[in-house]
Amino acid sequence: MTTEALTVRDLGQRARAAARVLRSLPTARKAAALHAIARELRAHEAVILAANARDVEAAQAAGLPAHMVARLRLDAASLAAIADDVEAVSGLPDPVGERTPEQTLPSGIRVRQMRVPLGVLGVIYESRPNVTVDVAALALMSGNAVILRGGKETVNSNAALENAIRSALASQDLPEDAVQVIRDPARERMLELLRLDDLVDAIIPRGGAGLHRYCVENATVPVIVGGIGVVHIYLDESFTRDPADVERAVQLIRNAKVQKPSACNALDTLLIHAGALSALPAIARALITGGVTLRADPPALAALQAAGVEAQPATDADYGTEFLALTASVRTVGGLEEALDFIAAHGNHTDVILTRDPAQAERFVQDVDSAAVMVNASPRFNDGGQLGLGAEVAISTQKLHARGPMGLRELTTTKWVVVGDGHVRA
Amino acid sequence: MTTEALTVRDLGQRARAAARVLRSLPTARKAAALHAIARELRAHEAVILAANARDVEAAQAAGLPAHMVARLRLDAASLAAIADDVEAVSGLPDPVGERTPEQTLPSGIRVRQMRVPLGVLGVIYESRPNVTVDVAALALMSGNAVILRGGKETVNSNAALENAIRSALASQDLPEDAVQVIRDPARERMLELLRLDDLVDAIIPRGGAGLHRYCVENATVPVIVGGIGVVHIYLDESFTRDPADVERAVQLIRNAKVQKPSACNALDTLLIHAGALSALPAIARALITGGVTLRADPPALAALQAAGVEAQPATDADYGTEFLALTASVRTVGGLEEALDFIAAHGNHTDVILTRDPAQAERFVQDVDSAAVMVNASPRFNDGGQLGLGAEVAISTQKLHARGPMGLRELTTTKWVVVGDGHVRA
Incomplete structure (x- = not known):
């Protein structure tokens, strides 16, 4: 019937x-x-x-x-x-x-x-x-x-x-x-x-x-x-000392943004330690090659322009925004605590730290109150199949159940x- | 401040x-x-x-x-x-x-x-x-x-x-x-x-x-x-063969109803096997002594009247109703499956079977979809302190979380x- x-x-x-x-x-x-x-x-x-x-x-x-x-x-x-x-x-x-x-x-x-x-x-x-x-x-x-x-x-x-x-x-x-x-x-x-x-x-x-x-x-x-929420990656200076780490950061951030820009676990905002800005041009070039438009705050914009990399100035509306498209914002922070305050104000879905400092990683995992908190891994892993559930019906970003x-x-x-x-x- | x-x-x-x-x-x-x-x-x-x-x-x-x-x-x-x-x-x-x-x-x-x-x-x-x-x-x-x-x-x-x-x-x-x-x-x-x-x-x-x-x-x-919901006890015939069990049923049902009638885990409806009606007058007397008004369906009412015990005729509104007071309804059923159908239509909080048949107990535990399902125990045990949680902030009767x-x-x-x-x- x-x-x-x-x-x-x-x-x-x-x-x-x-x-x-x-x-x-x-x-x-x-x-x-x-x-x-x-x-x-x-x-x-x-x-x-x-x-x-x-x-x-x-x-x-x-x-x-x-x-x-x-x-x-x-x-x-x-x-x-x-x-x-x-x-x-x-x-x-x-x-x-x-x-x-x-x-x-x-x-x-x-x-x-x-x-x-x-x-x-x-x-x-x-x-x-x-x-x-x-x-x-x-x-x-x-x-x-x-x-x-x-x-x-x-x-x-x-x-x-x-x-x-x-x-x-x-x-x-x-x-x-x-x-x-x-x-x-x-x-x-x-x-x-x-x-x-x-x-x-x-x-x-x-x-x-x-x-x-x-x-x-x-x-x-x-x-x-x-499935609704802003995804942040905080790139710490400690992850940019070794050129091999810079290359890892480039690949990971590209994966986070370009692999599936319409996905809820795609990168929205890169938080970059002021001491890591030297790595930004390489990251930006990899993103731009993937079709990404970058919107950066003044220090990040200056670092990009000095390296001849194109980006737009960010406005307040570019932070705390889920783009679901080939756009990402960049924000310079003075260190981990500033990044954590920023994520506390805007995050809830998936947030990543790239660091070589275990104490920083531990502090990040403890303080960030999001559905998934990651250390040195792409936010794209926040997925039922990738986390070993076999399949998923949805990704919950609320706390109950x-x-x-x-x-x-x-x-x-x-x-x-x-x-x-x-x-x-x- | x-x-x-x-x-x-x-x-x-x-x-x-x-x-x-x-x-x-x-x-x-x-x-x-x-x-x-x-x-x-x-x-x-x-x-x-x-x-x-x-x-x-x-x-x-x-x-x-x-x-x-x-x-x-x-x-x-x-x-x-x-x-x-x-x-x-x-x-x-x-x-x-x-x-x-x-x-x-x-x-x-x-x-x-x-x-x-x-x-x-x-x-x-x-x-x-x-x-x-x-x-x-x-x-x-x-x-x-x-x-x-x-x-x-x-x-x-x-x-x-x-x-x-x-x-x-x-x-x-x-x-x-x-x-x-x-x-x-x-x-x-x-x-x-x-x-x-x-x-x-x-x-x-x-x-x-x-x-x-x-x-x-x-x-x-x-x-x-x-905390919202109807509490049922199903009394099977197997629990009324031994006079010691009848006495257990009397004490348990009295505990379920009289100890704290305003509680959400207090008995609302007694479902009684037609073959167990001989035990009903003793149960009813214990409840009435505790101040309870009984509302019974025709077979139960007949059994009570034959024993000279007072009860009112039940109406449809007396089933599926949370009384939160010294009132209880009684309904006669032909057996376990009829009790299960009744509970499927009206239950969700705490439901109890009194039985000496392990297969019946297993079927009841499997089929009843309530926050707590009990065999030969008072529904008053559905409480954070009684279930070993130490304290409780509320009793959830929904399924999420x-x-x-x-x-x-x-x-x-x-x-x-x-x-x-x-x-x-x-």
Whole structure:
């Protein structure tokens, strides 16, 4: 049956019923479901690509920018890669059922905590059909039902993907309502999902700052805010004494900014020790070769101009700003403490120190209050795959529940289990 | 300096600055701060009790119900007990600084997660001056700054308590702004706190369902909802075969309902196996002796009437209802699965099975999705002290972040720490 005629509340109720089945499934059945999904995606290839072609055509007719059309487009190779990713998720360790050691307390009761799925997830994202499948796979493998609300440009693709996923679930005698797509792209439907707090356990937005803000402002369901934030690298003078270190700094900062400028873990602001400014021209040249525009404060600008390297003067608006593009700001600081004050005012996502002084590194790790704090490593490592989680559903930059990349474990919660023999509280 | 002339945003900014100091404090300094607070509370006894007397007088003049005046009133003994509790918190294990084992990943980076304070907490509660001190102690011991917003009936008491706490902090060279009370009781100030999401990391409401709903509806800061929910006990036939078990059931159900009927972990609905109805009159008599009014469905009512025990007929509104008073509902079920379906529809807080069948117990623990699931134990054990946490700031009934009693550990989060040697992402 399709979900087209159902209200969002109907979807929520069906998801909750499905979640009750999912939460007790053994790992092997969840893994089998993911393999079935991969098979169905391959089997439905023609239908999915035809639906996607309709979305691409409509997007082009509507004048969607080329990079957004590119994100939206599927072909046989990308669909096959999506199916492979689903199979990879099936092999990840299952956190559900983990138990803390049982303790017998002075009252005589035996207590432990047991890891269980969150229940029903609402995931809101942009026009990326691969996310539909990724999120469905991660939700199922962690024992959760999921309601998906993708961008309006992907309605046909998502409907085709949902059909493939649901027929896979049915083939495994699992509730099809474990994965449901909100097919009506109207914003009111999204708002209904955000306010379904008696049925949905968490909202995970994936997208830009505007989407996150909309969710935070409007949701009564708890929201996990993520992926928004400014990334700093502080380059200390101690990391520029050895020419080999300067070269490391050049490569690392280039990697941080140029590898994927649209990523949330890409560099925004380079904080440079005044005593390290001699290394700046080499760093700037590597960035500029990668297409980066630099906006520098007066001391940094002077150092660049003296070396004949082009940069723009920075304004206040260039600090504390997430660029998500080939732009970076540079700020000169007198030392570590000034860098830490700057990061305390502007950071929360990923912050890096490049230093050869272990005491500085320790102070940086202790003081910086961000989702990921790094010493002599590229901020691009703040990613579920890179940090060993196997996969990620989002990168949380808030502090409650999960911080940093969210894998299967971050899609679970715990419950207390208490066993007595007629024990009463004194 | 007092905080009277400051806006809520000012308090937030000061709290954030204080949090930066608190997050790196060694355990011993936090414990010393708590001892200093206990000393200052004792030293300020006369001032605090005089301020409290003004609140009590105003509350009585305003016609506040006697039980609310009682909650509000402090005397020398209760203030001394509050000071003792602060000292007890100073001895709890400090979760801050705990680290997961470091892993070296295939890329060569070394990664671990480190436990850190949440940062700035906003706690909103009713007219209980003891909460002002309890929460301040738990926040400080877990390295957090806290902004407190108590009930309007306690403004004088809270100002006096705040003064004592802040002078203790100053005496220890710690930032006084670690603990701040919103002195203006206007609801607009609470709303400002709920929307201070750039400065406050979590809102913890303590109070009735109305307060929680107000926070969920209005906050942009993440809210931890807690303490709201229906408590069920399912009495299986297997637990009524042996007269000693019937007596255990009687004592346990009486404990669950009568010990503290206003508590969130008090029994609301007894689900009774049809084959266990013969035990109901004894249970009902014990409850009625404790002052409880019973509302029973037809089979249960018939069993009670046949035994000459008084009860009222239940209506639909008596199920899924948190009574917080000396009222309980009784519902007859055909067996475990019917009980589980009922709990799936109405439960989320604490649910208990009384059974002698281990397979039933296992099924109940697996299927029931509540903050605490219990076998043959009183639901009154769902409490931070009873579950071994030492103290609690609230009982969470949501799934994100913390579920069940929240102690020091639940007031912390983690950050990722990555160490490389110039590593870049491939």
